Amino acid sequence: MTVAVSKPKRKTAKKRNNSKDQLLNAASTILTERNAIDISLSDIAEASGLNSALIKYHFGNKEGLLLALVERDAASTLGLLDQLLAMDVSPIQKVRLHVAGVVKTYAKVPYLNRLIHTLMDSKDPIVAEEMVNFFVKPLLESQTKILDEGLQAGIFHKIDPMMFYYSVIGACDYIFYARHSRKIVTGNSELTPEIRDKYINFVADTILKTLCIDSNTSIKT
Amino acid sequence: MTVAVSKPKRKTAKKRNNSKDQLLNAASTILTERNAIDISLSDIAEASGLNSALIKYHFGNKEGLLLALVERDAASTLGLLDQLLAMDVSPIQKVRLHVAGVVKTYAKVPYLNRLIHTLMDSKDPIVAEEMVNFFVKPLLESQTKILDEGLQAGIFHKIDPMMFYYSVIGACDYIFYARHSRKIVTGNSELTPEIRDKYINFVADTILKTLCIDSNTSIKT
Numbered sequence: 075m076t077v078a079v080s081k082p083k084r085k086t087a088k089k090r091n092n093s094k095d096q097l098l099n100a101a102s103t104i105l106t107e108r109n110a111i112d113i114s115l116s117d118i119a120e121a122s123g124l125n126s127a128l129i130k131y132h133f134g135n136k137e138g139l140l141l142a143l144v145e146r147d148a149a150s151t152l153g154l155l156d157q158l159l160a161m162d163v164s165p166i167q168k169v170r171l172h173v174a175g176v177v178k179t180y181a182k183v184p185y186l187n188r189l190i191h192t193l194m195d196s197k198d199p200i201v202a203e204e205m206v207n208f209f210v211k212p213l214l215e216s217q218t219k220i221l222d223e224g225l226q227a228g229i230f231h232k233i234d235p236m237m238f239y240y241s242v243i244g245a246c247d248y249i250f251y252a253r254h255s256r257k258i259v260t261g262n263s264e265l266t267p268e269i270r271d272k273y274i275n276f277v278a279d280t281i282l283k284t285l286c287i288d289s290n291t292s293i294k295t
Numbered sequence: 296m297t298v299a300v301s302k303p304k305r306k307t308a309k310k311r312n313n314s315k316d317q318l319l320n321a322a323s324t325i326l327t328e329r330n331a332i333d334i335s336l337s338d339i340a341e342a343s344g345l346n347s348a349l350i351k352y353h354f355g356n357k358e359g360l361l362l363a364l365v366e367r368d369a370a371s372t373l374g375l376l377d378q379l380l381a382m383d384v385s386p387i388q389k390v391r392l393h394v395a396g397v398v399k400t401y402a403k404v405p406y407l408n409r410l411i412h413t414l415m416d417s418k419d420p421i422v423a424e425e426m427v428n429f430f431v432k433p434l435l436e437s438q439t440k441i442l443d444e445g446l447q448a449g450i451f452h453k454i455d456p457m458m459f460y461y462s463v464i465g466a467c468d469y470i471f472y473a474r475h476s477r478k479i480v481t482g483n484s485e486l487t488p489e490i491r492d493k494y495i496n497f498v499a500d501t502i503l504k505t506l507c508i509d510s511n512t513s514i515k516t
Binding site: 108109110112188191192194195202206210211214234236237240241242243244245247248249251252254255258269273276277279280281283284289 | 329330331332333409412413415416423427431432435455457458461462463464465466467468469470472473475476479490493494497498500501502504505510
């Protein structure tokens with residue numbers, strides 16, 4: 075009897091999770107295709123093939139769904155950032171790996187940065203605070219730790235973390251955001267893994283030339 | 296008689312221009328306040344105190360109005376870029392002045408870059424092409440000319456204009472776009488002219504360290 079009762083329960087829970095994932099996947103696909111962050115409940119319902127009432131059931135409202143999407147999409151990246159900080163490599167290598175991580179995240183989820191900033195502009199202060207605590211603070215704190223490590227080791231100049239934050243995140247994001255200019259800029263709208271990796275090296279080299287006291291170190295390591 | 300007839304005509308023409316400007320100013324204010332590019336005809340009508348039929352009369356539709364807004368907001372900047380190219384200063388100084396121009400434009404019109412990219416994603420190929428021809432191509436061509444000048448003068452390394460374009464424009468724009476993170480990042484949500492100028496120097500110094508063959512030159516000039 076116990077088995078007979080529990081089986082349908084598991085199935086229902088699985089089905090519920092599936093519809094949650096389906097809604098998140100549909101929103102993600104639409105945001106990527108449109109390269110914009112304006113999306114309606116009916117867009118998501120239509121693309122997922124599910125009733126929009128399920129959005130309310132799982133996420134409360136559209137903002138709740140977008141919040142869940144950001145948390146899903148950014149979680150692995152933020153996890154990698156913690157691992158990076160704990161790694162036994164030089165601060166220079168940490169900057170390189172960090173730039174690579176940011177670029178690869180935006181390559182995979184090109185709407186992520188704009189979605190985060192849209193949610194930070196939310197009229198609901200809880201949503202805005204959630205984004206700050208979930209994304210901006212950990213990112214800024216991790217970057218500051220890497221900069222401090224390099225400073226303590228006598229490898230880096232003292233640099234304003236704010237300048238580092240905006241210039242690195244802005245540069246890493248823009249190549250994916252401005253996708254419709256890519257065909258004009260690069261002659262090809264596809265951002266191949268080769269161009270992506272070349273860009274990672276360019277951004278990392280540029281910032282390391284400013285950071286490193288000995289400019290040769292930045293290239294060697 | 297001629298005078299009596301022509302006077303009201305001039306008045307009507309002036310009034311027409313006024314309502315056009317009023318609509319553009321209203322859209323500009325809303326976009327700045329919201330830090331977003333989703334805006335409705337009724338939002339603009341309400342904020343301008345004018346009937347939304349006037350939007351159709353002056354601009355055809357919402358996209359037409361946004362296109363006119365971009366052209367109004369970016370025209371002076373693009374004009375300055377032409378002047379910059381013709382100036383008798385070193386390529387290094389041109390890079391510095393260019394970065395300053397871009398940062399100051401986004402400081403003044405923080406929605407401009409996103410609006411341009413939204414219009415480049417337009418379903419209407421004429422709108423998209425207009426943005427490319429009006430903004431991306433002139434900007435990219437001017438940057439390429441400055442890079443070439445430095446290369447010919449034996450001052451700059453050979454650098455991929457695409458890498459230059461995305462990293463510089465992305466860095467310059469992001470500090471204004473991500474305004475809701477500024478309080479966390481800088482402790483103050485106001486971006487003072489002092490911070491703006493410090494950021495201009497940081498971005499210019501960083502890119503010039505990568506560009507210049509002799510790293511000392513980049514700082515001296």
